Amino acid sequence: MKDFRILLVEDERLMSTFIEMELSHEGYKVDVAYDGQEGLTISEENEYNLILLDVMLPGLNGIEVCRRIRQVSIVPVIMLTAKSDISDKVLGLDVGANDYLTKPFAIEELLARIRVYQRDTSIGNKSDEIKVKDIVMDNKAHNVKRGSKEIELTKKEFDLLETLLINKNVVLTRVQLIEKVWGYDYIGDTNVVDVFIRYLRCKIDDGFEDKLITTVRGVGYVVKGE
Numbered sequence: 001m002k003d004f005r006i007l008l009v010e011d012e013r014l015m016s017t018f019i020e021m022e023l024s025h026e027g028y029k030v031d032v033a034y035d036g037q038e039g040l041t042i043s044e045e046n047e048y049n050l051i052l053l054d055v056m057l058p059g060l061n062g063i064e065v066c067r068r069i070r071q072v073s074i075v076p077v078i079m080l081t082a083k084s085d086i087s088d089k090v091l092g093l094d095v096g097a098n099d100y101l102t103k104p105f106a107i108e109e110l111l112a113r114i115r116v117y118q119r120d121t122s123i124g125n126k127s128d129e130i131k132v133k134d135i136v137m138d139n140k141a142h143n144v145k146r147g148s149k150e151i152e153l154t155k156k157e158f159d160l161l162e163t164l165l166i167n168k169n170v171v172l173t174r175v176q177l178i179e180k181v182w183g184y185d186y187i188g189d190t191n192v193v194d195v196f197i198r199y200l201r202c203k204i205d206d207g208f209e210d211k212l213i214t215t216v217r218g219v220g221y222v223v224k225g226e
Helices: 013-025 036-045 062-070 086-094 107-122 155-166 174-182 191-204
Strands: 005-009 029-033 050-054 077-081 099-102 129-132 135-138 143-146 149-151 213-216 220-223
Touching: 005 013, 005 036, 013 029, 013 107, 029 036, 036 050, 036 062, 050 062, 050 107, 062 077, 062 086, 077 107, 086 099, 099 107, 129 155, 135 155, 155 174, 155 191, 155 220, 174 191, 174 220, 191 213
Parallel strands: 005 029, 005 050, 050 077, 077 099
Antiparallel strands: 129 135, 135 143, 143 149, 213 220
16 A cells, blocks of 8 residues: 555645545555646656546646646546536536545545555456457557557546456446446446447457457456457
8 A cells, every 4th residue: 555656636735634644544656736737747756556537726727737647648647626416527527537536525435536546456367458358458648559550548447448458357337337437427328338348348358359349248348258
């Protein structure tokens, strides 16, 4: 846990101090920024395992900060905000946030969500490059190749494929994939997973004899590999 670094971008001093103290007590290494531009600069100068990002920030707002972070990094981002409108949540997720937590929230819920990303970072083949069979995912360059073919993926397709590759040989249910890729606050039908699996198959399986993604009827999906 001591190697798990978190950037907290929150302009409310009492809130940021409370969160920082709780996270530090749990053993996390925490840096704090109090406005959007400062948060963006710190995120570019350091490597983090997770960013907690308030939406209503002075200077650059959290949505714009997240948008800019996503241009250069796939670090998990949890948005923190007093706004609870669905449109605000959708906007945050559309610009690349992984999860959304509405204030006021219990610190236990925040810690539980952080543990999810900590677990994803520490298990499987989470690294700059993931290889399964003839597919190679480069997290830093944010690209995917199968054999000599370069494959263009949207962010959600990339995140979904990454989750399947990291958990190779483990069957993931639709609910598990929703939580890992769309976040706990996703509101909608789990059939969205089936839709995106079809998108992925069209891009990474069509034209290849060896199909990468396997459906386990009544359970979910799995990528099998050595």
